[in-house]
Amino acid sequence: MYKIMLAVTILGALNWACVGLFHFDIVASLFGGATLPPSRITYTLIGLAGLSCLPLLFRRQEPAEELL
Numbered sequence: 001m002y003k004i005m006l007a008v009t010i011l012g013a014l015n016w017a018c019v020g021l022f023h024f025d026i027v028a029s030l031f032g033g034a035t036l037p038p039s040r041i042t043y044t045l046i047g048l049a050g051l052s053c054l055p056l057l058f059r060r061q062e063p064a065e066e067l068l
Helices: 002-022 026-031 037-052 054-058
Strands: none
Touching: 002 026, 002 037, 026 037, 037 054
């Protein structure tokens, strides 16, 4: 489950990178505008995915995982 949430969070980060670098919002362009319900739902899901990844920051890593 965390891998799915992490993937969604990374996609959201890539969208924000495009907004910052190119002034291009991928989500808004896919759904016809940033204020339309499909875009707002997508932004909400990305935000929730990011929040669900918070425990990964505090998870204790095994020595082998630190090398990855």
